[in-house]
Every structure is written in structure tokens, then in C-alpha cells.
Amino acid sequence: MINESIIIMRFEWLISLMIVVLFILNLMGVDKKPERFMNIVNVMLIINFVAGFIPIKDGYLFQGFYHTTALIVLEKNILNLGLLLIAFSAKQWIIESKRPAEFFMLMFSSVLGMYVMLSSGHILVLYLGLELSSLPLAALAAFNTDSRKSSEAGVKYILSSAFSTGITLFGISLLYGAVGNLGFDAIIQHIHEDALTLTAFVFILAGFSFKMSIVPFHMWTADVFEGAPTPVTNYLAVVSKGSVIFIFITVLYTVFGKLENAWLLAISVLSVMSMTVGNIFALRQQNLKRFLAFSSIAQVGFVLVGIAGASNMGTDSVVYFLVIYLLSNIALFSIVEAISDETGKVTISDYKGLYKSNPFYAIIFTVALFSLAGVPPTAGFFGKLFLLTSGMGSGMYVLLGFATINLVLSLYTYLRVVKAMFIDKEEERMPIIKKSLLTNFVLAVCLIGIIVLGFAGVFYQYIDSISSQL
Amino acid sequence: MNILSLLILIPLLTVVGILLVKSDQLIRKITLAGSALQVIFASWLTAQYVSLRHAGATAQMLFESSRVWFRPLGINYHIGVDGISLVMILLTAVVVLAGVLVSWKIEKQVKEFFFMLLLLSVGAYGFFISLNLFSMFFFLELAVIPKYLLIGIWGTGKKENNAMKLALMLMTGSALVFLGIVGLYFASGWFGGEHTWDIMKLSHMHLPMNVQVILYFLTFIGFGVFTGMFPFHTWAPDGHSSAPTAASMFLAGISMKLGGYGLLRVATYLMPDAAREYSWIFIILATIAIFYGALATLMQKDLKYMNAYSSVSHVGFVVLGVAMITKVAFAGAVLQMVSHGIMTALFFAAIGMIYDRAHTRMSNELGGVLKQMPFIGTVFIIAGLTSLGLPGFSGFVSEMTVFVGSWVHTGIFYRVATILAAASIVITAVYILRATGFAIWGTITRKEYALLKDASWNERWAAVILIVGIVLIGLAPFLFMHLINADVQEIFNHLHAG
Numbered sequence: 022m023i024n025e026s027i028i029i030m031r032f033e034w035l036i037s038l039m040i041v042v043l044f045i046l047n048l049m050g051v052d053k054k055p056e057r058f059m060n061i062v063n064v065m066l067i068i069n070f071v072a073g074f075i076p077i078k079d080g081y082l083f084q085g086f087y088h089t090t091a092l093i094v095l096e097k098n099i100l101n102l103g104l105l106l107i108a109f110s111a112k113q114w115i116i117e118s119k120r121p122a123e124f125f126m127l128m129f130s131s132v133l134g135m136y137v138m139l140s141s142g143h144i145l146v147l148y149l150g151l152e153l154s155s156l157p158l159a160a161l162a163a164f165n166t167d168s169r170k171s172s173e174a175g176v177k178y179i180l181s182s183a184f185s186t187g188i189t190l191f192g193i194s195l196l197y198g199a200v201g202n203l204g205f206d207a208i209i210q211h212i213h214e215d216a217l218t219l220t221a222f223v224f225i226l227a228g229f230s231f232k233m234s235i236v237p238f239h240m241w242t243a244d245v246f247e248g249a250p251t252p253v254t255n256y257l258a259v260v261s262k263g264s265v266i267f268i269f270i271t272v273l274y275t276v277f278g279k280l281e282n283a284w285l286l287a288i289s290v291l292s293v294m295s296m297t298v299g300n301i302f303a304l305r306q307q308n309l310k311r312f313l314a315f316s317s318i319a320q321v322g323f324v325l326v327g328i329a330g331a332s333n334m335g336t337d338s339v340v341y342f343l344v345i346y347l348l349s350n351i352a353l354f355s356i357v358e359a360i361s362d363e364t365g366k367v368t369i370s371d372y373k374g375l376y377k378s379n380p381f382y383a384i385i386f387t388v389a390l391f392s393l394a395g396v397p398p399t400a401g402f403f404g405k406l407f408l409l410t411s412g413m414g415s416g417m418y419v420l421l422g423f424a425t426i427n428l429v430l431s432l433y434t435y436l437r438v439v440k441a442m443f444i445d446k447e448e449e450r451m452p453i454i455k456k457s458l459l460t461n462f463v464l465a466v467c468l469i470g471i472i473v474l475g476f477a478g479v480f481y482q483y484i485d486s487i488s489s490q491l
Numbered sequence: 492m493n494i495l496s497l498l499i500l501i502p503l504l505t506v507v508g509i510l511l512v513k514s515d516q517l518i519r520k521i522t523l524a525g526s527a528l529q530v531i532f533a534s535w536l537t538a539q540y541v542s543l544r545h546a547g548a549t550a551q552m553l554f555e556s557s558r559v560w561f562r563p564l565g566i567n568y569h570i571g572v573d574g575i576s577l578v579m580i581l582l583t584a585v586v587v588l589a590g591v592l593v594s595w596k597i598e599k600q601v602k603e604f605f606f607m608l609l610l611l612s613v614g615a616y617g618f619f620i621s622l623n624l625f626s627m628f629f630f631l632e633l634a635v636i637p638k639y640l641l642i643g644i645w646g647t648g649k650k651e652n653n654a655m656k657l658a659l660m661l662m663t664g665s666a667l668v669f670l671g672i673v674g675l676y677f678a679s680g681w682f683g684g685e686h687t688w689d690i691m692k693l694s695h696m697h698l699p700m701n702v703q704v705i706l707y708f709l710t711f712i713g714f715g716v717f718t719g720m721f722p723f724h725t726w727a728p729d730g731h732s733s734a735p736t737a738a739s740m741f742l743a744g745i746s747m748k749l750g751g752y753g754l755l756r757v758a759t760y761l762m763p764d765a766a767r768e769y770s771w772i773f774i775i776l777a778t779i780a781i782f783y784g785a786l787a788t789l790m791q792k793d794l795k796y797m798n799a800y801s802s803v804s805h806v807g808f809v810v811l812g813v814a815m816i817t818k819v820a821f822a823g824a825v826l827q828m829v830s831h832g833i834m835t836a837l838f839f840a841a842i843g844m845i846y847d848r849a850h851t852r853m854s855n856e857l858g859g860v861l862k863q864m865p866f867i868g869t870v871f872i873i874a875g876l877t878s879l880g881l882p883g884f885s886g887f888v889s890e891m892t893v894f895v896g897s898w899v900h901t902g903i904f905y906r907v908a909t910i911l912a913a914a915s916i917v918i919t920a921v922y923i924l925r926a927t928g929f930a931i932w933g934t935i936t937r938k939e940y941a942l943l944k945d946a947s948w949n950e951r952w953a954a955v956i957l958i959v960g961i962v963l964i965g966l967a968p969f970l971f972m973h974l975i976n977a978d979v980q981e982i983f984n985h986l987h988a989g
Contacts, residue, residue, distance in 0.1 A: 127808060143899060195648060334564075337563065391636065397632045398629075399627050402629065402632065403561070406625075406628075406669065407564065409669070409673065410673050412643040413674070413676075414677065421670065421673075425666040425669065428662070428666050429662045430661065431657055432658065432662050433655070433659055436639065436658060439640075440655075443643065443644055444644055444650075447943070449660050476557060476560075478560045478561040481562075481563060481564075482562050483560070485563035
């Protein structure tokens, strides 16, 4: 039993172990030498990432409170990749922040929460994971203690997070009232469409929507993204959002699978609003972090189109797209971070003529933006079109119409930034950014990933093969 | 590896080549070598194709091969060519070569410029050889963004706005196309028993009429945006006017033809019943485009605007030919695509040469400028005469074929449309003769014009290559007819089988 639990819960054990190691390192005072400390952490992260690929059998623990499948393992691996790349690209900033141990403890705790959440087989465990993943994030958002904006971001995040948690909990209690059990299997068996269940569902959906920053629950996003330190923003946009989307599909497709007729419309409406609002508001942003915040809102809207497909293809396309989304956004945020660390410039007009001064960054930034816009030959093209194809499967034609309009709108939004970098004349000379090796490594990985994934049909096929087992 | 993949591989390797070297001169040479090689390869491929056909190959597509791309979604890299796609490939190769030659003197960001040109050509080649709707769409979109950057970075005038307008309108067109092909994918599953993007398989399925109608309009309008079909033509004049010469040549010579090819191969071929029933709507739009384009051309002083509107008018013949749904009209449409592709490339090249020297494109300011430059003058006149349909050049043959094909219909509606379209040629003659008159036989208006130099070697070569194409089609149209005849017949039969 113990052996089994160690093997099946390997991801959780490893990350917990890493947190313990961080404590020990802290006690030994290694984090006073941040350079060395960072090397140790990075090695641990690499081990953690590589260990993720050792195969795990599907299995249950604690009477179904915890379970793991090949798909969940893949999702955890994707999150691991995100964690690794973000830590790499943030190295310089973390060293300068002087509190590396604290930063990683918070981040790892949050990741631990996500793993628990992804593997949950019971709504209470899900709730536990969700909370564990979001509470440390508030502290991370306020990590720049001497910056007012950062503190504001922390407070905003914790308040909206607490609010959404309250709503979710209320929904959960109603669901318990309606079904009489909170285990996933039991809910699947006993759920049927009635007023109480639907009310419960609406509250739970609202709670999730907060975490995924779906319109109209997106108000916190732009301010928190702008105020939080860039690596934290990166983490929020990519890993945190990704993990919630992963569990959201599972909950929607399996636990609430019988309510499909009811949620299809809800998801469609949310999707249309997110895409449209995200794109239109992104048009007006000058600050790149706010721009990327609204862009991520729009992207989640597209993900919802895929989810509305309500089939195997929905899971496939969403998981596939999220990998591309992760790589593209990490590339974007890493560059924003590298440039703002060096020069303090974060607005689109600061990026005018970037191609002349820093061609490497400009090219990767453009490729990543094109990937988000769905322009070939980047993988984003495939990711986005598969989402739309999936959405077509459930016959929501109006939704698809809006999605295509937004496809054009989003191209306009992203081309604005590309235009600034390639076409506009620079107003003030951008210095040549000193390149750190790790950041370049991250950017190279993202670039290769963005290009190669589109031609690697094998990867999509793998996702399909493991998602169809469920 | 399939031999057709070389069409994509040669430009891709050229791209790799120019990325690896530093010197601008070397970049130009590599690009030139790559595009020359492509012309040779395309001609060789055509010869192979003809000899295979002579040897009795009856398959609709030759050199077919298929490789799985995304298995769960049925997306394959499925390629193959018939006569129609072959002539389009030849056209692309020739226009690309001429475009590279014309751009020889570009000094600003040489590497990036040729990178974009080559990427665009990869999109075009891939589009013409694809037999899988998804990969076809991939290549179609691949050719959109390079245009934006080409115009935005190397363009002139209100380039930012015009580039954005072009990108957004073409993107809207491709979004409609995408809705259409996704619709086909699902419709094939619901009504044909198998979800597929494959053009060959889809052509054998019989979809219900109401589904066909929706998909027909989505794809026809979507591809129509690319051809500059009225009322979705507005990107064309603005885009052309700002684009650098080579980009204009690509835009009108190749990109608008992607749309025309799509109209024939996807919208009409895959939705035969809807096409027979509703193509009259597009006959009206095409006639308006032809007439309106010609009238709008009359109003233009800027030579580029002039040629852009005249392109709208001329590509209208392509749409007209496709929408007429007769065998001869189809053949005329294909021929018109090739003819106009080469002719308009030549025209833009000539305009670009004039602009580079005189620094104006206003026809009334150019008085007598061509007296100084006999070669460019001749090129300009040849392009003009082709455009107004002088026998002996390609424009006459192809437009004539469209008219003959249209005349097959006896209905009054078709007759009126045909007569109106034919009447536009008179207007064309007016603006062409006026422009050449101003520019060539006028007196020299500015002193500095006396110092202008005639075409350089690269421009001469570009013009000669294109003129050879024009004359070849004009004097020996049967060569091309022979190539496309069977395939046009096949599409026509397919439309009248159901």
C-alpha cells in the first residue's frame, strides 16, 4: 500500500520533497548565496521534469479520492515544463530579489496544489487543491514588497480569489444537497438535471470562471498581471490558468457530463464574451503586460470553443492548444521580463523599432504572437483551428461565427505589436539587451516547440490515444 | 520522397541558404538561383506530366502521394497535380523569378525581403499541389502574413493602413474558407460516412442541397475575397498602391490566383449542385466587377491604382468563367488566370521601373518620360496591349475563351452578362491608350527626365521572361489548352453528373 501510494503519487511526493529540501537549504543558509542556490533549484527542477516521464500505471488511492491516468500524467508533465521554463527565465530576477527560497517555496506549494487538484477524484480534494494552488499565488503577486502596484496586485488577487472560492463552496454545498455525495463517481451516477443541481453547477462554473479569468469574471486579471512581478505573471497566465482549464474539462465532461445540454449554451456565451472582450480591450492597451492579460482572456475564450465540442476532440484540442499557449506565452513574458529588467520599458510604443536594436527578441516575440494569433507555420495555427473544428462538432454555429470574427480581430490586435517592432520608427533608442544564457535557452526551446509542434502530428495522436482511453 | 514535394523544398532550402549567409549580394544570388531552379523544375515536371499522359496515365491526379499529418483528425499531407494545378505552378515559378529579378536593387533589409518573398511562394506552391483541404488552407494562410510585412516594411505611401486592410480582409476571406472546409469535414461524416478533408474523396460524396448551398457561399465568397471579387475588392487597389514592386507582382500575379483556383477546385467542384443552382449570383457580381473595375480605372491617375483596378476587372473574367459552368468557360478562366498573372506582373514591373526613375506614378506627370527609356516603354506598351486584349498576346485568347464559353448559355441573362463583360474591353482600351499616350508620346515635362537611364540587366531579364510567357500563350494557346483540357472536362462532367 505504501509502495503503491509512493509510486502513484510520485509527482506530489517529488514536489513535496523539493519543498523540504528548500527548507533545509534555507536553514543551512545556502540561499544567502543566490547564484548557487539557483543552480541547485534548477537541477532539482530538471530532475523533477525528467522524472515525470517515467511511466506510471493508472490507479486509485484512498477509495477514489485520488486517481491518476495517462492523461493526468501528461497534464502534470506539461505543467512541469512550464514551471521549469519559467524558473529558468526568471533566474536573474530571482537572484536580485534576494529571497529565492521564499519564492520557490511559494511556487512549489502552488504547484503541489495543482497536482492534487488534477488528480482529485472527489470535489473536496479538488477544492483543497484549488485553494492550495491559489493562496501562495497571492503572496507571489505581492512579492515585490517595496512596490505599491505589486502589493495592490496581491490584495486584488486574494480578494477576488477568496470571493470566487466562497461562490464555489456554496455551489459545492448545493451540489451535495442535490446528489448526496461528492465523489466524482457517485455524482456521475446520481446527477440529473433539476433546478437545484443546475444552481449548484452555475455557482461552481462561476468559481472556475474566476480562476480562468473568463469574462465577466475577469476584472482582476489585468491589474494583477500588471502589478505582479513578471515571472509571477508568467506563472499566473500559463501554469495556473492551464491547470484550472485541465481540471475544468475533466469536471465538465465527466462529472457534469449528463448536464451537457445545459452547459453547452453557458459555455458558448462565456466563450463569445471572453473572446470579444479580450480582443477588443487588448486593442486599447499600451502596457504589454496588460495587453497579454487581455490576450490571455481572449485565448481562454477560444479554449472554451474547443471545450464546447463536448467530445474526445475537445479534450485533444484543448490539451494540444494549451501546450502551444504555454510555450508562446512563456516566450512573450520572458522577453518582456528581460527587457523590463534591463530598461524598465514595458509599453508597446517602447518596443518600436525593436527589430533594429534586438532582432533576436523581436523575431521570437513575433513568432510567439503569430502563434497566439493562429498564423501558419506556427503551431498556434493548428492549435486554434483544431479548437474551432472541435467546436463545430457540437453544431454551435453561432459560436463558431463569433469565433471566426474573433480570429480576425485577434490578428489585428497582435499585428499592432508586430507593426511596432518591425515597421514603426523607434522613438528612443532601445539599448541592446544583454542576453543571459538561460533566457536564451528558454526562448530557443519555445521557438523550436512553436514551430515543430505543428508538424508533429505524432504528439496530437498521442494525446488522442490517451484521452480516448478514458 | 515524392517528387512534387520538391516544389516546396526548393524554396525552403533557398530560405535556409539565405539565412545562413551574410552578404547581400550572395543572398540575391542564392534567391535567384533558387527561383531559376524552380522554373526549370516546374518545366521539367510539366514535360514529365505530358509524357505520362501520353503513355496513357488516366488517373485524375498524377504524382500523387499522401502522408499522415494529424491522424485523429484525418489531416494528411496529400499532394498531386493535374493540368490545371500545373499551369498555376508554372505561372507561380515564372512570376517569382521575375519578381526576384525586379527586386535586385532593393537595399533595405535584403535578407528579410527575400525571406518573405520565398515564404509567400512556398504558400502558393503548397496551395496548388494540396489535395487535402486542411493542408491547402494551411498554405493559403501561409501566404497572407508575408504580404502584410512586405507592404508594411518596404512599401510606400499609407503603407501601414493599407497593409493592415489587406491582411484583415484576406484573413476574413480565409476565415470564411475555413468555416466552409470545416463544414465539409463534418458534412462528409454526417452524409458521406467518413470524416474527411480529402478533395478526391469529397468529390465522390453527394451532400444534401441545403448543406451544399451554405458551404458553396462560404467558400465562394471566402476565395472571392482573395480574387478581389466585387464588393470585396477594396483591399486590392490600396494594397497594390503601397506595395513594393515585387509584392505587387506577387499579389496580383499569384495571390489573386489562389482565390481563382480555390473557386474552381473547392467551391465549384465540391459543391456541384449548389454551383449549378446559385452561380448566377456570382455572374452578376463578376459582371459588376468587370465593368466597375474598368470604369474605376478610367478615373485613376496613379498608374498602380490604375493597374490594380484593372486587375479587379480582369480577375472578374476568372470569376465569370468559373460561375458560367461551361467547359469552355472553365478553360477560359484557367487561361485568364495564367494570362492575367503574367500580364499584370509585367505591368507592375514596368510601373515599378518607371517609379524608381521618375519618382512619380501619376500618369499626367510622366509626360514623355518613356522616350528616354525605350526598353521600359516597350514593356509598358506590351503590357498595356495585352491588357486591352490585342490578338497575338495572351489576354485576347483567354478573354475570348471566356466569352465563347459564356455564349454557350442561351438565356437572356447570360447573354447580357457576356455582352456587358465584352463591352468593358472598350473601356480598357480607353484607359490603356490614354495612359500610354500620356507617358510615351507626350512632351517631356520635366528637365530631370532627360537624364533617366533605361532598364538595367535584371529588369530586362525579368521583362523578357514575362513577355515570352505572354507571347507563348497568345500564339500557341493550344499548348496550354492541351494541358488543361482533360481536367476541365472532368470538372465539367462532375458538375453535370448529378
